[in-house]
Amino acid sequence: MRHFTSVYDLPDLNEALKTAFEVKKNPFAYQHLGKNRTMILIFFNSSLRTRLSTQKAAMNLGMNTMVLNVNQDGWQLESELGVVMDGDKPEHLREAIPVIGSYCDIIGVRAFAQFKSKEDDYQEKIINQFVEYSGVPVVSMEAATRHPLQSFADHFTIEEFKTKEKPKVVLTWAPHPKALPQAVPNSFVEWIRQADYELVVTHPEGYELAPEFMGDIKVEYDQKKAFSGADFIYAKNWASYSSYGQVLSRDRNWTVDEEKMALTNQAKFMHCLPVRRNMVVSDGVIDSPDSIVIQEAANREVSAQAVLKMILEELK
Ligand SMILES: NCCC[C@H](NC(=O)CCC(=O)O)C(=O)O
Numbered sequence: 203m204r205h206f207t208s209v210y211d212l213p214d215l216n217e218a219l220k221t222a223f224e225v226k227k228n229p230f231a232y233q234h235l236g237k238n239r240t241m242i243l244i245f246f247n248s249s250l251r252t253r254l255s256t257q258k259a260a261m262n263l264g265m266n267t268m269v270l271n272v273n274q275d276g277w278q279l280e281s282e283l284g285v286v287m288d289g290d291k292p293e294h295l296r297e298a299i300p301v302i303g304s305y306c307d308i309i310g311v312r313a314f315a316q317f318k319s320k321e322d323d324y325q326e327k328i329i330n331q332f333v334e335y336s337g338v339p340v341v342s343m344e345a346a347t348r349h350p351l352q353s354f355a356d357h358f359t360i361e362e363f364k365t366k367e368k369p370k371v372v373l374t375w376a377p378h379p380k381a382l383p384q385a386v387p388n389s390f391v392e393w394i395r396q397a398d399y400e401l402v403v404t405h406p407e408g409y410e411l412a413p414e415f416m417g418d419i420k421v422e423y424d425q426k427k428a429f430s431g432a433d434f435i436y437a438k439n440w441a442s443y444s445s446y447g448q449v450l451s452r453d454r455n456w457t458v459d460e461e462k463m464a465l466t467n468q469a470k471f472m473h474c475l476p477v478r479r480n481m482v483v484s485d486g487v488i489d490s491p492d493s494i495v496i497q498e499a500a501n502r503e504v505s506a507q508a509v510l511k512m513i514l515e516e517l518k
C-alpha cells in the first residue's frame with residue numbers, strides 16, 4: 203500500500219485487520235521498519251486523538267515525527283490554482299507540499315470539508331494535491347469526505363467486542379449545535395459495508411448521505427425501529443449533504459438516551475469523539491458500562507500503526 207485515503211487503498215481488508223490484531227499484541231516488534239524514517243503530521247483543523255494516536259503509532263514503529271499546525275504555526279496556504287495571491291495567504295500548496303515532502307518519508311494530512319463548495323469538498327481538492335505533489339505516501343487523518351483511520355479503528359473495535367458472527371450495527375444521526383462534516387459517517391458506512399454485518403442507517407429526512415458511500419444500504423427513518431435488537435449503536439452528527447452544509451434539525455428527540463438503548467440487544471455505544479454530552483448522547487448512556495468510546499479511541503493507535511506498518515513495508 204502506498205497512500206491511505208479510504209478502505210479501497212487496502213490490498214485486503216481481512217489482512218489489514220490481522221495486522222491490527224498483531225500490532226496491538228506486539229506494538230514494539232517492528233521498530234526496524236521506521237528507523238531513520240520521518241513522518242510529518244499536518245493539521246489544517248483541530249485534533250486530540252488523531253494527533254496523539256498517529257504520532258504514538260509512528261513512534262512505536264521507530265519513526266521520528268514532526269507536527270505542523272498550519273493555521274497557528276505556518277504560513278496560511280492557498281489551495282486554489284490560478285488565483286492572484288493578493289490576499290491574506292502568502293504561500294501556495296503547490297510549493298508547500300513538495301517542500302514538506304522533501305523533509306519526510308510519510309505525510310499525514312487533516313483537512314476537513316470547508317462547506318464553501320460541495321464540488322470542491324467532494325473532489326477532495328486538498329488531500330489530492332498532497333497525493334499528487336508530495337512525492338511520498340500520504341495518510342488521511344480526516345479529509346473532506348472520509349476519515350478512514352477512524353473507520354478502521356471502529357471496525358477493529360466491533361471485531362473485538364462482538365458476541366455473534368453477524369452483529370446488527372446501527373449508525374444514528376444525533377443533534378449538534380454546529381454544522382459538522384459528513385466524513386465520519388460516509389467513511390463508516392463505506393467501510394462497514396465491506397464487513398459481513400447487518401448495517402442500518404437512521405437519520406431525519408434531509409440528512410441522506412451521498413449515494414456513492416451508501417451503496418445499497420437502506421435508511422430506516424424511524425430511529426426506534428432502527429435501534430430494535432441492535433448490538434452496536436454508532437452515534438454521529440453531520441450536516442445535510444443535499445442542502446449542503448446546512449443544519450436542518452437540532453431535535454433532541456434524536457439524542458441517544460437510556461430509553462432508546464433499552465430497545466437494543468444491550469448494544470455497545472460508540473462515538474468517534476469529541477462528543478457533546480446531552481446533545482448527541484445522554485450522560486447515562488456514555489457513562490454506562492456498555493459505552494466503549496474510550497476503548498474505541500484507544501484503538502486509533504492500533505489502526506494508525508497497522509496502516510503505517512503496511513506503508514513502511516513497501517517503502518524503498
Ligand atoms: N474526527 C472526529 C470528528 C471531527 C469533527 N468534529 C468536530 O469538529 C466537532 C466540533 C464541535 O463539537 O464543536 C467531525 O465531526 O468531523
Ligand SMILES: NC(=O)OP(=O)(O)O
Pocket residue numbers: 248249250251252253344352474475476
Ligand atoms: N476522532 C477523532 O478524530 O478525534 P480528533 O478530532 O480529536 O482527532
